[in-house]
Structure formats: C-alpha cells, structure tokens
Amino acid sequence: MSGRWGLIVLPRTINDFDHSLLEMVKAHPKGGHVGNCWQCGNCTAACPVAEKNPTFNPRYFIYAAKMGYEQEVKKMKESIYLCTSCGRCTEVCPKGVDPSGVMEAIGTMIRKARS
Amino acid sequence: MTMAENLPVLVVGGGPSGLKAALDLAELDTKVILVEKRGELGGAPIRWKYKLLAPELRPSEEVMGPLLSSVESNPLVSVHKDSFVDACDGPAGNFRVVIGKNEGGGFVERRVSSIVVATGFEHFDARVDPRYSYGRAPNVIGINELEGMLKEGRVVGHDGKAPKRVAFIFCVGSRDRATNPWCCTVCCGVSIKQAIEMKELIKDVQLYMIYMDIRTMGQWEKLYWDSMEKYGINYIRGRVAEVYWTGEKLLVKGEDTLVRGPFEVLFDMVVLAVGIEPGPGTKKIAGTLGLQLNENGFLAPRHPNIHTESTREGIFLAGCCVTPMSIEESLAEGSAAAMAATKFARKVAPKVGV
Structure with missing residues (x-):
C-alpha cells in the first residue's frame, strides 16, 4: 500500500466512488474540513503513531474515506482508533483539515455503521 | 516622411x-x-x-x-x-x-x-493519442470545446442530457515523451476553472480531476483551493490507460496512485485537458x-x-x-x-x- 511500507497489496480494482462516508464525516463537528485535504502527507510524516505502526496512516485514512473505497475503509477499523489525539498532524496541516478530528469522525462513523 | x-x-x-x-x-x-x-x-x-x-x-x-x-x-x-x-x-x-x-x-x-x-x-489534437478515444467515442471532448458549451450555458452529452459524473483528464498531449514533453502551464488552471463553472451550471454533477501534478502557478492556486474547499471537486492522482465506450457510458481505466490500485469507473462525460503546441x-x-x-x-x-x-x-x-x-x-x-x-x-x- 502506498504509504504503508512493507505491506503487500492484494489484487483489487476500484469500480466506483462513494461519497456517503465523506458526507457523514463532513457533518461531524470535527470533520468539517475534510474536503480541504490535498493528500500532501504532512500529517503522516508528523505522526508519532505512524512512525511505530505502518498500518496507521492519517493521509491514507482521509483519502479512502473521501473516495469511499470500501475495502480500505474496512481495513481501517483495526487501526484508526490508535490515534492518540496528540494534535501534531493538525499543527502541520497546511490546509486546516484537522486530521486528528477527521480520524475521530471517521472512527465514530465506522462505529455507528457497525452497531 | x-x-x-x-x-x-x-x-x-x-x-x-x-x-x-x-x-x-x-x-x-x-x-x-x-x-x-x-x-x-x-x-x-x-x-x-x-x-x-x-x-x-x-x-x-x-x-x-x-x-x-x-x-x-x-x-x-x-x-x-x-x-x-x-x-x-x-x-x-x-x-x-x-x-x-x-x-x-x-x-x-x-x-x-x-x-x-x-x-x-494550437491545442494538441487528442486523436494522436488513441487511449483517450477522442474522435471515436461520444462525450469525449477537449477543454477548448467545453469552453464554447459553457459559454452557451448548455453542457450536455450527445444525447442532449446533462452529465451526472464527469472526469477531467489532465496533461493530455503534455509532459509525455510520446507526444509533447513540455508543460502547457495553463491547462490545470483552465480545467479547474471549467469544473467550477460546470458545478455552478449543473448543481448535482460529480466531478473528478484525474491529474499527475496540479500546476496552478502563482495566484491561480486560489482556483485549486476553492475547487476543493467550496465546490467539493474530487481529485484523483493517477494516469488514464484507456477510455472505452460501453454503448451507454464511458469506462475510464487508470490507476489511483494514492491507494496504489487500478480503477475502472463509469463516467457520462470525459473532458481532456489538451495541451498547447x-x-x-x-x-x-x-x-x-x-x-x-x-x-x-x-x-x-x-x-x-x-x-x-x-x-x-x-x-x-x-x-x-x-x-x-x-x-x-x-x-x-x-x-x-x-x-x-x-x-x-x-x-x-x-x-x-x-
């Protein structure tokens, strides 16, 4: 996976874009600026959790949620809650996305969908 | 004198x-x-x-x-x-x-x-690069042709219907050894400007910009920011391998390099950001x-x-x-x-x- 170094990508093809998760994240109090993300990767570069755990990648979570890549969103369930909300990503984000807040919003939406 | x-x-x-x-x-x-x-x-x-x-x-x-x-x-x-x-x-x-x-x-x-x-x-003639099906498949147009449609206030496919999902493909006939190796410098900005206009014209249209780099130089960068922040236009980093007319829609095949995965997604219209030569x-x-x-x-x-x-x-x-x-x-x-x-x-x- 791009940005998930050392992991093997299984064959898969993206057949559709689905922005329903994006709309839910946007409606969350902390996810309103998710649309600003331009995938620069400042958040992941600054993230202390990503440094230790290659499956945790804030940039990637935001992108998969925005485009509604179902398989990728499913994979996130295991790791998105590892965010410590330290706020380093929010501090370095050039577009004011608040990645830590967006991850909180994505986590909430995934949890809601499960229950 | x-x-x-x-x-x-x-x-x-x-x-x-x-x-x-x-x-x-x-x-x-x-x-x-x-x-x-x-x-x-x-x-x-x-x-x-x-x-x-x-x-x-x-x-x-x-x-x-x-x-x-x-x-x-x-x-x-x-x-x-x-x-x-x-x-x-x-x-x-x-x-x-x-x-x-x-x-x-x-x-x-x-x-x-x-x-x-x-x-x-002159604009690059997209027929030269056959992967985009320009000139063969309906609803594949250049940014130059889209300008005229925007001016008329009527952006429609060959069937007269407004498109619901549109892909803009950047760098067509630009930054490519097989065609023209230079950057045309303005097509990123122009494509994004057109996407904003299209969004204003057709409120429910979904727009996908398939790019390799966004080069909105100088203060044109504002267009790029606004397109994401105010208009919700989507950006997919990757290149397109093929545009195929299924008989009803255009199947666009390419790679999303940000998730390292191929995509094969249907569109109603494909706009090619044809370069300058x-x-x-x-x-x-x-x-x-x-x-x-x-x-x-x-x-x-x-x-x-x-x-x-x-x-x-x-x-x-x-x-x-x-x-x-x-x-x-x-x-x-x-x-x-x-x-x-x-x-x-x-x-x-x-x-x-x-």
Missing part, C-alpha cells in the same frame, strides 16, 4: 498578444499592418469562445472587447484578415514584405520598419522570416530568458509562439514587443534613411 520611424510595423497574428502589440503601437502614433490568417480577429479566446478567464473568473469580453474594438476602429491599424506573410526581404528597419490573401486572393507589397510575430498556438502558422512564419525554432517547434528567442528578441534583428516575438502562457502574460508580451519595435524604429531611423 520616409524615415524608418514613419514606416509601419507588421504584426503577424491577431490574437491577444498581436492585438495588444498593434494597439500599443497605434497609440504611439505608429502605423500598423496586422495580418491574421483566419477570417476574424481575436485568436484563441474568440475562436474557442472563452467565457470566463482564470483566475478571477472575469468575463473574457472585459479583456477582448476593448482590444478588438480599439484595433478595428483605429485608423492607423490596417487589418488584413484571411491573409498570410508570403515573403520578406531587405534590411532590418526597411523590410519589404509581401502579404498574400488566402485562396488565391492576390498579393500586396509593403515596406515596414520591423515585424512583431505573435502566431500563437505550436501551430502550422508558427512553422510557416519561421521559414518565411528566417527565424529559428527550438527543439519543441516554438520560435526561439535570441536569449532564452528574453522572449521579445528573435534571432533576427528587427523581428520581435510575443505570446504563445514562444512558449505556452496565459492571456495576461500574452498581453504583457504584446506590449513588450510594441515597445521593442518602437525603440528599434527610433534607433535605426537616422541610419536607414529610406
């Missing part, structure tokens, strides 16, 4: 930079002969019916309207439409030029002190005037960082025939060329003594 300062200046090309050069020269009381190969003045903005200009989305008429009316009404500018420069000889400061009329319309001979070449550009007129004028072309087919200035000066004395360059550029830059280059021609006429006037 027959000094070089009183001879007219020949301007080749009636687009933004040619018009600006002609107008500035006329306002400095210099006679101008303006030669345009097409039947109308205005160049690309008029030919392709530009609606709004990047980056502030101002109507193109605000720029082109006064320019066109001033040139056409100025008694010092003699406009030759449907015409071309057939021959040029004599010394700089007192060139003899032969102007031909298209389709055997005869020739006229004129004396000019200097020449401003502003032959502009030198047209046949530029090649022809280089032959007629003895100017050098660079390895990309653009007119080579004497010094790569000083566009105005051509490789020949008394001949000046302006606009997209030198390198791809925006309208604002073309206008500035037109003015610069007018200034260079004026300076030159004053410098050689006492020496030529015609």
Whole structure:
C-alpha cells in the first residue's frame, strides 16, 4: 500500500466512488474540513503513531474515506482508533483539515455503521 | 516622411498578444499592418469562445472587447484578415514584405520598419493519442470545446442530457515523451476553472480531476483551493490507460496512485485537458522570416530568458509562439514587443534613411 511500507497489496480494482462516508464525516463537528485535504502527507510524516505502526496512516485514512473505497475503509477499523489525539498532524496541516478530528469522525462513523 | 520611424510595423497574428502589440503601437502614433490568417480577429479566446478567464473568473469580453474594438476602429491599424506573410526581404528597419490573401486572393507589397510575430498556438489534437478515444467515442471532448458549451450555458452529452459524473483528464498531449514533453502551464488552471463553472451550471454533477501534478502557478492556486474547499471537486492522482465506450457510458481505466490500485469507473462525460503546441502558422512564419525554432517547434528567442528578441534583428516575438502562457502574460508580451519595435524604429531611423 502506498504509504504503508512493507505491506503487500492484494489484487483489487476500484469500480466506483462513494461519497456517503465523506458526507457523514463532513457533518461531524470535527470533520468539517475534510474536503480541504490535498493528500500532501504532512500529517503522516508528523505522526508519532505512524512512525511505530505502518498500518496507521492519517493521509491514507482521509483519502479512502473521501473516495469511499470500501475495502480500505474496512481495513481501517483495526487501526484508526490508535490515534492518540496528540494534535501534531493538525499543527502541520497546511490546509486546516484537522486530521486528528477527521480520524475521530471517521472512527465514530465506522462505529455507528457497525452497531 | 520616409524615415524608418514613419514606416509601419507588421504584426503577424491577431490574437491577444498581436492585438495588444498593434494597439500599443497605434497609440504611439505608429502605423500598423496586422495580418491574421483566419477570417476574424481575436485568436484563441474568440475562436474557442472563452467565457470566463482564470483566475478571477472575469468575463473574457472585459479583456477582448476593448482590444478588438480599439484595433478595428483605429485608423492607423490596417487589418488584413484571411491573409498570410508570403515573403520578406531587405534590411532590418526597411523590410519589404509581401502579404498574400488566402485562396488565391492576390498579393500586396509593403515596406515596414520591423515585424512583431505573435502566431500563437494550437491545442494538441487528442486523436494522436488513441487511449483517450477522442474522435471515436461520444462525450469525449477537449477543454477548448467545453469552453464554447459553457459559454452557451448548455453542457450536455450527445444525447442532449446533462452529465451526472464527469472526469477531467489532465496533461493530455503534455509532459509525455510520446507526444509533447513540455508543460502547457495553463491547462490545470483552465480545467479547474471549467469544473467550477460546470458545478455552478449543473448543481448535482460529480466531478473528478484525474491529474499527475496540479500546476496552478502563482495566484491561480486560489482556483485549486476553492475547487476543493467550496465546490467539493474530487481529485484523483493517477494516469488514464484507456477510455472505452460501453454503448451507454464511458469506462475510464487508470490507476489511483494514492491507494496504489487500478480503477475502472463509469463516467457520462470525459473532458481532456489538451495541451498547447505550436501551430502550422508558427512553422510557416519561421521559414518565411528566417527565424529559428527550438527543439519543441516554438520560435526561439535570441536569449532564452528574453522572449521579445528573435534571432533576427528587427523581428520581435510575443505570446504563445514562444512558449505556452496565459492571456495576461500574452498581453504583457504584446506590449513588450510594441515597445521593442518602437525603440528599434527610433534607433535605426537616422541610419536607414529610406
């Protein structure tokens, strides 16, 4: 996976874009600026959790949620809650996305969908 | 009076930079002969019916309207439409030029002190790169064609229906060894501007910009930010391998490099951000005037960082025939060329003594 170094990508093809998760994240109090993300990767570069755990990648979570890549969103369930909300990503984000807040919003939406 | 300062200046090309050069020269009381190969003045903005200009989305008429009316009404500018420069000889400061009329319309001979070449550009012909199915599949159009549709306020597919999902493919015929290796510099900004206009026109349209890099230079960057932040336009980083017409929709195959996965997604319309390349007129004028072309087919200035000066004395360059550029830059280059021609006429006037 791009940005998930050392992991093997299984064959898969993206057949559709689905922005329903994006709309839910946007409606969350902390996810309103998710649309600003331009995938620069400042958040992941600054993230202390990503440094230790290659499956945790804030940039990637935001992108998969925005485009509604179902398989990728499913994979996130295991790791998105590892965010410590330290706020380093929010501090370095050039577009004011608040990645830590967006991850909180994505986590909430995934949890809601499960229950 | 027959000094070089009183001879007219020949301007080749009636687009933004040619018009600006002609107008500035006329306002400095210099006679101008303006030669345009097409039947109308205005160049690309008029030919392709530009609606709004990047980056502030101002109507193109605000720029082109006064320019066109001033040139056409100025008694010092003699406009030759449907015409071309057939021959040029004599010394700089007192060139003899032969102007031909298209389709055997005869020739006229004129004396000019200097020449401003502003032959502009052509859009890349996307049929050359078959993976985009341009010219074969319906609903695959170029950004140049979309401009006219936006101007009419009616963006529809071949069936007359407004598209629900549209892909813009960036860098078509640009930054590619197989076609043109240079960046056309404006197509990112123009495509994003058009996407914003399309979103305003068709409220429920979903827009996907498939790019390899977004190059909205300088303050055009605002367009890029606004398109994401205010208009919710989606960006997919990757290249397209194939556009295939299923009979109902366009299947776009490519790779999303941000998730390292191939995509095969259906679209109603595909807009190709076709690049800028030198047209046949530029090649022809280089032959007629003895100017050098660079390895990309653009007119080579004497010094790569000083566009105005051509490789020949008394001949000046302006606009997209030198390198791809925006309208604002073309206008500035037109003015610069007018200034260079004026300076030159004053410098050689006492020496030529015609």
